[in-house]
Amino acid sequence: MSGPARTSTVPVTVPTAVPGRAQAVSAAVPGRAPAVPVRVSGRSWLVWGAGAGVxxxxxxxxxxxxxxxxxxTQRLSLSASQLAGxxxxxxxxxxxxxxPTGILVxxxxxxxxxxxxxxxxxxAQILFSLVHSYAPALLARGLLGCGDAMTYISVLRLVAGWFPARRYAAVTSFSSLMGSVGNLVATIPLTGVLHGLGWTPTFAIAGGLSLLYALVLLRPATQAPFREAGERAATGPVGGRRVWDEVRAAWRLPAGRLGFWVHLTTMGCPTVFSVLWGYPYLTQALGFAPALASSLVLLFVVGGVVANLVIGQVLGRRPEVRTPLAIAVSVACLMGWLVLILWPAGRPPLPVVVAVVVVLSVGGPASSVAFMLARDYNPRHRISTATGLVNIGGFCGAVVGTFLVGRILDWVEPGRAVHTAAAYRIAFCALVAVTVVGLVRMVTWWLRSRAAVLLAQARGESTPVRLHRLRFELVDQAELVAEARRAGRATVGAPTGRPAAAPSGDEGAGRPGDR
Structure with a gap:
């Protein structure tokens, strides 16, 4: 999917054609078939719902x-580091x-x-319900992570195939909202079931529900209406140079690296709080009752639900605010961690804790900016691979943060199952460091992206956005491709193994259909 043979100093990536404008774009680019101009049907929502259930x-x-x-900790006799493990x-x-999941999808x-x-x-959950020692439990959680890894990229691929581009941001936010439902069940309801039924029945039931849900997915798939007729089908074995070229091409796009750092900074450390260390911090360091601590974890989930609804609508209408929004949320989360650390005696009052929890809850929804960058600047056959690359960022941040907090707690107070507020204050400094590093890299790639667009404009080359001193303009894609074709400079999609410098992950680089 490349343009004419003539070369250029900066090849230009053109995002996937917008439904309704596909005829004009494909007329300018040989071999690029238009998307099928159909409306979203109830079947689209049914297919999405089946995937969102997983x-x-x-x-x-x-x-x-x-x-x-x-x-x-009690059942398996764990230390803080082992629990973090x-x-x-x-x-x-x-x-x-x-x-690998993106390639397989x-x-x-x-x-x-x-x-x-x-x-x-x-x-994995059934195995976890039966364990009585650390090593088998660790194996079960690793297997659970393997299954978890296959889920969100697959759901986003359903969104890209069954909904038009202008609805991508909103439906992605709905997908995250569905995830919040699972997070919600894992707070107060799971606490009650654990205390009522015990460890083995609770996790065995959870595993059985997942096995039963597989029946919903046995029906053969049908052609997604918003897949392009000319989309390249992956054939043959998964591996070899083609796979490496696709991964490298997705990463070398400035949007790929910007998306990685956006996801790491917005999602990483809030995930550390919600998945593991938030509940122990609230009960051990602050002395909150288990019911109150569970309610605050629930508040984290509810805050994420509301933020998903708001952020999805805002980004769908105003794609130019994507990166500034991610930066603002990251700075707010950084301030939240500093409040917990620097408050006198390390015991902030309940209203302050509530405010920090609400701020941290916005991090996950804001990370959807990374997926929009991956969607907008990769051809459709590489969307899942690019999504996987940026999705690594948030979970790398979460793994590093979880490990550092556990190790620091054991280092400050060795041999203790219950840690003090002073120990948590020192441990949370690691989360501040992770957030600061992520912010610096995010801003760096954002500025590089803007600089690449401005330099391309100064050379008179075609770019998906036109930046001005105080504003930017989205360029009509049909006009962009036709102009670049006449100049012999256009490359549709990212050329395999080559970076596309001009069309970057800039905050205004959304498609007109997103608006």
Whole structure:
């Protein structure tokens, strides 16, 4: 999917054609077939709902240790580092599986991957319900992370195939909202079931639900209406140079690296709080009752639900605010961590804790900016691979943060199962460091992206956005491609193995259809 043979100093990536304008774009670019101009139907929502149900289960399984951590410590005789090892392994496997999962989704399709995901997670939870020692429990959580890793990329691929580009931001936010439902069940309801039924029945039931849900996904898949007729089908074995070229091309785009750091900075450290260390911090360091601590974890989930609804609508209408929004949310989360650390005696009052929890809850929804960058600046056959690359960022941040907090707690107060506020203050400094590093890299790639666009404009080359001193303009894609074709400079999609410098992950680089 490349333009004329003539070369240029800066090749230009053109985002996927917008439904309704596809005829004009394909007329300018030979071999690029238009998207089928159909409306969103009830079938689209049904297909999305089936995939989103797997994501509900995935987030529930992922978050279950948030309130089961103290019980796991007693049942398996764990230290803080060993308890952190569960989440580290689970999220680490998730991160390592992102690129392979993206390639597999591009190769086999989202339905098959979601079926494999729910079967894997169900098996892992049943195994986890039966363990009585650390090593088997660790193996079960690693297997759970493997199933979890297959889920969200597959759901986003369903969104890209069954909904037009202008609805991508909104439906992605709805997908995250469904994940929040799983997180919600993993708070107060899971606490009650654990105390009522005990460890083994609770996790065995959770695993059984995942296995039963596989029946929903057995029906053969049908052609997605918003897949392009000319989309390249992946054939042959998954591997070899073609796979490496696709991964490298997705990463070398400035949007790829910007998306990675956006996801790491906005999502990483808030995930550390919600998945593992928030509940112990609230009960041990601050002395809150378990019911109040569970309610605050629930508030984290509810805040994420509201933020998902708001952020999805805002970004759908105003794609130019994407990166500034991610930066603002990251700075707010950084301030929240500093408040918990610097408050006198390390015991902020309840209203302050509530405010910090609400701020941290916005991090996950804001991370959807990374997926929009991956969607906008990669050809459709590489969307899942690019999504996997940026998705690694948040989970790398979560793994590093979880590990550092656990190690610092054991270093400051060795041999203790219950840690003091002073120990948590020191441990949370690691989360400040992770956030600061992420912010610096995010801003760096944002500025580089803007500079690349401005330099390309100064050379008179075509770019997807036109930046001005105080504003920017989105360029009509048909006009862009026709102009670049006449100049012999256009490259549709990212040329394999070559970076596309001009069309960057800039805050205004959304498609007109997103508006």
């Amino acid at each position: 994501y509900v289960l995935a987030v529930f399984h992922r978050s279950s240790l948030g309130v089961a951590g103290p019980l796991a 569960f989440v580290m392994l689970q999220l680490g496997v998730y991160a390592l599986m992102q690129v 591009d190769r086999f399709g989202p339905r098959r991957m979601l079926l494999a995901a729910t079967l894997t997670m169900g098996t």
